[in-house]
Each structure stands twice: as structure tokens, then as C-alpha cells.
Amino acid sequence: MRNRNQIYLYIAWIVSIVATLGSLYFSEIRGFIPCELCWYQRILMYPLVLILGIGTFQSDFSIKKFVLPMALIGWLISFYHYLIQKVPGFAEIKPCVNGVPCSAQYINWFGFITIPFLALTAFTIIIILMFLLKKSSSKYY
Template sequence: MELGSLFTKVIALGTLFEDVLLIALLLLYLMRNPIATMLYRWSARHALILGFLMSASATIGSLLYSEVVGFPACILCWTQRIFMYPMMFLFALAFYRKDGNIFVYTLLLSLIGGSVALYQWIKDMLASYSHTTLPCPAVSDLPSCDKIFVFEYGYITIPMFALTAFIVIALVSYFAIRSRKNEQ
């Protein structure tokens, strides 16, 4: 198995695990299960390191795909990178300085980047499962957004990798903000 295929299988499996975990957490929350409260508190306490690990993984993963595997990044991919890459440095600096005041910024960055990832993922799913398409912004020097390089488990594409990362970062940022407000 070549490096690109192995990397894709590992990342896709991790994304599947995270997506199942997110759905399970949502169900626990809706059922008012105490496990959800415990996980919320744990995530809020460890939000800086969780945010750093997720944003660093997403940043390194996107660079490996474009620079090592050779998948060119389209304008939508670059837009998502604009919102993901700075978060790795924000989380690292905040962790180093023990500064919990970044979560409003990381929440906003992840919501905007996640919206772009969601649009691209919906575009990919419509192209894969129907005859409906959504427009792909055309930029002369960048490749088309219409090519789907990864398609695993019937729904996981590169935009889903990013969307899952943005959702996790948004949640831990929100939990940290909410936890800080409850402490005051």
C-alpha cells in the first residue's frame, strides 16, 4: 500500500471515530446523561491542548496531502486553511502562556472555516449521489474544486476531515467559554 493510500485510510478511520464520538456525545447530552457533563468539564479543562492537537493534526494533514501525496488544493481548500492554520499557533501560544482568552477567536475561526468545509462537503456529496451540483469558485491559478481525491465509508472526503476538525475545535472552544462564564 502506497503512502497516500495508507495515510488516507488512517485519517479516514480517525475521522469516522471522531464523528461517531460526536454523535454519541450529542445523544448523551440530549438524554441529560451525567457522562456528557463529565466530558464537557474534562474538555473545558483541557481545551487548549485538545484545540492544539486537533488544529496541528489538520494543518499537518493538509500539508501532507498537498506537498507529499500531491493533491493540489483548490480555492475552497485554501479558504479552510486560512481559518485552520492560525489556530495551531494561537493554541500553542495560549497553552505556553496559560492564557484562556483565545476561545472566542478560535470559536469564530472554526465556525467560519467549518461553514466552508460544510459547503464543499455538501457539494461533493451531491456530485457523488445525485445529478445536482453546487458552484465551485473558479480561480485561474488553482485547480477545480470538483475533483474528489478521497472518498471513504460513503461520506468521508477531505472536506469532511476539515469539517470534523472544525466541529471539535468549535465545541472545545465553546465548552471553555461556557466553563469560564460559570466560574465567574
């Protein structure tokens, strides 16, 4: 049980690192300017690198209570952002007024993979892994 939990934490940590590095690649190397919703997703993903990293190396499975709310909120924002990009007329509900419009699609791989879709995937994997975490049965004295 403990080894499995450790693996779940480690994978979640790696996913958060890849998502963070991916977002930095798109903005700093490719020069894509993040929209308002992209910033909210970053605000929720970046701290997960530290929280999951600390939890992984200290075998602290109680971090689930911090990671899960952040990942769930990030998932909701990513899903909403993806709907703005892919559902015609949905962007009119809340237009982004500053800078880049949230409906802009810098990438559109295979006709459905956009940057918010990548964030949605990362948040989904982290959420699933947090739900798979079980409380450790061993007692610490």
C-alpha cells in the same frame, strides 16, 4: 474547572496540528493540488495552531474569542465544500474556475470521507471544545 479548561485547550491545539499536518501531507507528499475552497479552509486552520498553542501554554482561556469565529467560518466553508462534492447539482451554484475544481475528490474513504469532511470534523471538534471552555473563576492580581 481550570484543569478541564486546560485539557480542552490542549485537545483543540492537537486537533489543529493534526489538521494542518494532514493538509500539508495531502498537498506536499501526496501531490494533491488544493482547490480554492481548500485554500480558504487552510487560511482559517493554520493560524489556529499558533493561537491555540499560545493559549494552551499560557493558560489563556480568553483566546476563545479569537478561535471561535475562525473555526465557525472554517466550518461553514468546509460544509459548503462538502456539499459541492457530495450533492449532485450543487457544484453548479459556484464553480471554481481556477485550477482544480472544488468538486474533485482526491480521497473518498468509505464513500463519504473526503478532505473537506476531514476539515469539517476538525473545525467541529474545535468549536465544541471552545464552547466547553468556561471562564476561570480565579482572579489574577
